Amino acid sequence: MSEELGELPEAVQAWIGQRRYQQVGEFDVERGYVLTSCASVENGNPIYWDEKAAGDITGGWIAPPSMLSVWFRPHHWAPQRSGASQPLQIHFDLKQALDLPEAIMTENTIVFYEPVRPGDRLETCQVLRSISPPKRTKLGLGRFWVIDVEYLNQHGQPVGTESYTGFGYRRGA
Amino acid sequence: MPISPKLLLGDVKAGDALPDLAYDVTATTVVLGALATRDWRPMHHDKDFAQQRNGVRDIFLNTPNQAAWFERYLTDWTGPHGRLARMRFRMKDSVFPGDRMLFHARVEKVTEDAAGCGWVDLAVTLSVEGRICTECQARVSLPADAAHNPWKLEGDRWRP
Numbered sequence: 001m002s003e004e005l006g007e008l009p010e011a012v013q014a015w016i017g018q019r020r021y022q023q024v025g026e027f028d029v030e031r032g033y034v035l036t037s038c039a040s041v042e043n044g045n046p047i048y049w050d051e052k053a054a055g056d057i058t059g060g061w062i063a064p065p066s067m068l069s070v071w072f073r074p075h076h077w078a079p080q081r082s083g084a085s086q087p088l089q090i091h092f093d094l095k096q097a098l099d100l101p102e103a104i105m106t107e108n109t110i111v112f113y114e115p116v117r118p119g120d121r122l123e124t125c126q127v128l129r130s131i132s133p134p135k136r137t138k139l140g141l142g143r144f145w146v147i148d149v150e151y152l153n154q155h156g157q158p159v160g161t162e163s164y165t166g167f168g169y170r171r172g173a
Numbered sequence: 174m175p176i177s178p179k180l181l182l183g184d185v186k187a188g189d190a191l192p193d194l195a196y197d198v199t200a201t202t203v204v205l206g207a208l209a210t211r212d213w214r215p216m217h218h219d220k221d222f223a224q225q226r227n228g229v230r231d232i233f234l235n236t237p238n239q240a241a242w243f244e245r246y247l248t249d250w251t252g253p254h255g256r257l258a259r260m261r262f263r264m265k266d267s268v269f270p271g272d273r274m275l276f277h278a279r280v281e282k283v284t285e286d287a288a289g290c291g292w293v294d295l296a297v298t299l300s301v302e303g304r305i306c307t308e309c310q311a312r313v314s315l316p317a318d319a320a321h322n323p324w325k326l327e328g329d330r331w332r333p
Contacts, residue, residue, distance in 0.1 A: 033211075036208070036209045039205075040205045040206045040210075040238060041241045041242045041244075042245065043241070044249075045253050046253050052176075053176055058324045059324070064244055065244065066243070066244040066257070067237075067241070070209075073212065073213075107261070107264070108260075108261070108264075109259065109260070109262070110260050111258070112256075112257055112258060114327065
């Protein structure tokens with residue numbers, strides 16, 4: 001089966017464990033987007049809607065912890081953009097380097113630390129943790145990989161880490 | 174007057190079931206969720222793309238928006254003093270327009286750490302017509318008493 005996908009290139013193996021794509025968010029954390037998120041899932045938690053509740057309970061407005069990755073997704077278009085990295089760029093690098101045109105995420109773990117607040121400008125980096133041998137699933141033949149994304153606020157405090165398991169594959173292979 | 178916690182650690186024990194949440198998904202639910210999470214990928218708003226490239230029947234809920242749904246479901250139960258510590262998802266199947274999502278959760282473990290922080294571990298599922306689409310292992314912190322607030326824990330005192 002490994003012959004059908006070829007051996008794992010040494011250059012790709014060398015990515016494992018490297019901290020790559022260190023990046024500062026394109027924009028500040030903003031409350032309007034917090035409310036858009038809450039509205040999308042009808043989340044009426046008063047810490048996002050009621051200033052007194054936010055003051056009493058969370059020491060002011062915060063963003064829902066589950067929005068962590070939202071602050072790094074670039075705008076769909078921006079002037080003079082060239083070669084901007086995508087969120088989870090390593091995921092797309094792997095698809096290209098391993099010639100696996102389709103990919104899905106199968107597992108995602110998020111750990112939350114300091115609350116994220118409007119006005120914060122977050123920083124991130126990506127670390128490839130592992131790549132599996134070739135596997136066949138109902139989607140096709142491919143490989144699983146695990147990527148960690150680390151997030152810090154502008155004070156250098158960790159605000160969260162995400163760990164993604166992706167499966168890159170060839171349909172019907 | 175300060176807002177009182179809705180739920181305290183002592184109110185919860187292993188084996189407790191949370192109230193279910195049912196929600197009818199429409200194309201708007203999927204697209205709104207994708208935009209709210211700044212996910213512009215076409216399989217979350219373009220039915221032709223989803224069918225032809227992903228081989229599925231329609232656009233489907235993206236993972237970050239599912240995270241927001243799980244957070245909403247959990248904090249509906251805990252109230253605003255409940256602080257989400259971690260979530261682990263396993264995506265098994267997709268959620269499409271026309272599906273009725275059903276969220277269900279059961280408390281697996283209740284503990285308290287040396288900093289006095291109370292932890293509740295839960296097994297949560299998102300299912301459609303009895304088919305589990307996403308499993309979520311979640312951990313939330315609850316106040317140990319009415320004077321305690323997990324959101325006030327910082328640095329080494331917060332150990333999610």
